[in-house]
Amino acid sequence: MMSCITFFGVSPSSCCRRCWQRIMVAFKGVCTKPFWRAVSAEFLATLIFVLLSLGSTISWPASEGSASPVNLVLISLCFGLSIATMVQCFGHISGGHLNPAVTVAMVVTRKLSLAKATFYLSAQCLGAIAGAGILYLVTPSSVRGGLGVTMVNSNITVGHALVVETVITFELIFTVFATCDPKRTDQNGSAGLAIGLSVAIGHFFAVPYTGASMNPARSFGPAVITNSWDNHWVYWVAPLLGGVLAAALYEYLFCPNPVTKKPRGETLSKDASGKYQEVESPKSQPEDLAVKPGSCAEKGRNQDGRRPLLRSDLLNCHSVFSCFAFMGKFGFFPACLNVHQI
Template structure:
């Protein structure tokens, strides 16, 4: 499981670079959506509500996730999230050494993406640009629980929608993952800013040197990811070769159908 011998191969570094680029683009697009230019001091005619901004940010992060998974999934698996990578390592889908390099690539990509956003953002927003923060009256413990639950539903969606043993899968796994991220933001933004992704929080925090309550955005997602991965793999994962319940299967004998 260590996979140290992989370091000498091109096949090892190709997905690593993909995770860097995917995270860079994800943070670049997602963090940019948090800039509320309508509320800038120079704009006295702002009518944007907090609800509108929440929907805007949620949709941007959801679409960005779906796009990056669609683009980079065939190359690296499209983790784009240290919590997802940890879940894959825990369930032995990724070697430990590859998981470590995935994590490093994701963190560097997040910092680079946040740095670019910082360069072209208005000066009024640079101090707390895209930093995930706890909402009003939200304690660290509550924030931890929220991030755990948000990441749980995301990682469970990833495992379920990408499971090669399922016989009922149709449509797009990338779309399902993007919708999961979208839902998580709609629910979680008022509480924690809806990170679900330690690297997404790490990038802006490094650029703004703001690490207040930052532990929440590592511990919560990591715990949620591990719980979702183990629960799916050991309880809900279908057995290989067996049809999923509700799947219409053709009878070999007479061509009829049964469920």
């Protein structure tokens, strides 16, 4: 009698062992100092961003001889410039996400591991709550107002709000991917400033409609402190949807010189002993990205004069070969045709 039940030649214990090995490899870096340094950076950056940005929404009474500071320009510039500043300060440590929509987009495009993304999302939400809580404590109740809680305008429907939030978050995430793409050689300006300006543009447009969240953590923080949850789900669904759409569109359509290898930095490789190990993909050096005038790369060919294999070529060749191999296996070809020689 068999010692254990097998399904398709694989025992349940073997499956569990392999899954456990994969989980342990995925969380291998959780106990390292750089990991928690990056998570702490996300917490601190989101805290400062939410604190400074929500502060621009407080309805302070206008003093004699000065105009009321609560206006669209002030709010938009404060949100945009605070994001630009935090990205510039913490970008080299954690990537400067400060936004669950950015983090999820990075996971979808395999630029960030699921384990690190889980801690990033937690740090961002906790940082937003802490920032909103500090603002609540230091602001008098007479001028506190709604503490910058994002709300859907009563003159539009929830469907309209979903579209608006999806569009402005799409614009933001597309800017993030386009300005932070290491394969671009035409970058001269500041990525942080470009991202901040995209946030400001979104606020200029969408504040009258939805309050211009573009960031689930930004809406989550004040909602927790004020216990205000009207249509709060909109500010999670729409930004995440817009972010994923923007990331996928840029990564697989607009990204210059797409490569055939996996873009994710943390992958799993099975060694000779049968255990899965974490493998770091090689980092591209600036000199590797430069194209010298008159070189084969400039002409679109390799050093041996042949055109490089593109992702589309690889997929097409693999798909055609697999199709012929499958058909030949079940006798769709004459016996004289050797499919493996195609």
